[in-house]
Amino acid sequence: MSIGHIGHTLLGLLESGPRHGYDLKRAFDEKFGHDRPLHYGQVYSTMSRLLKNGLVEVDGIEAGGGPERKRYAITEAGITDVDRWLATPEKPEPYLQSTLYTKVVLALLTHRDAADILDTQRSEHLRSMRILTDRKRKGDLADQLICDHALFHLEADLRWLELTAARLDKLRQAVAR
Numbered sequence: 001m002s003i004g005h006i007g008h009t010l011l012g013l014l015e016s017g018p019r020h021g022y023d024l025k026r027a028f029d030e031k032f033g034h035d036r037p038l039h040y041g042q043v044y045s046t047m048s049r050l051l052k053n054g055l056v057e058v059d060g061i062e063a064g065g066g067p068e069r070k071r072y073a074i075t076e077a078g079i080t081d082v083d084r085w086l087a088t089p090e091k092p093e094p095y096l097q098s099t100l101y102t103k104v105v106l107a108l109l110t111h112r113d114a115a116d117i118l119d120t121q122r123s124e125h126l127r128s129m130r131i132l133t134d135r136k137r138k139g140d141l142a143d144q145l146i147c148d149h150a151l152f153h154l155e156a157d158l159r160w161l162e163l164t165a166a167r168l169d170k171l172r173q174a175v176a177r
Helices: 005-013 021-031 040-054 078-087 099-109 115-137 141-166 170-174
Strands: 056-062 071-073
Touching: 005 021, 005 040, 005 071, 005 078, 021 040, 021 071, 040 056, 040 071, 056 078, 071 078, 099 115, 099 141, 099 170, 115 141, 141 170
Parallel strands: none
Antiparallel strands: 056 071
């Protein structure tokens, strides 16, 4: 049974007490969805799956002017599942076959200027880093941590871009074989 990080996050939000789907969406967006807020449909389909798997239960139903509003509560099985998820390390993403690498090699294979591709990408990375640095400067602690994570990845990409640019002649010879 895989409920994904959104399901686990919603479960974790329920640990503070029962909530309606609308309240869960609002809490998720406030804490985690700055760049990608959840769609209501995603919340309700996830809650349905959690309910089916016994990780949440309906704590109450309120009739209103529109459809019935279900209030969800986490079960003991849900708490155990969140504990397990939090204790499981995430698999590092090694980027072993990145699109950027593919573009550089393809440019070399087709006798295009791979250095231009690297320069263009470097400019785009630097632009993104300026935007993130500005957001970090203006943001709260959560924004600062999110931006730091992205900035560190962009810095690693920049190191790769520089290293690749320095090795373009050797790479051209290697792919020409």
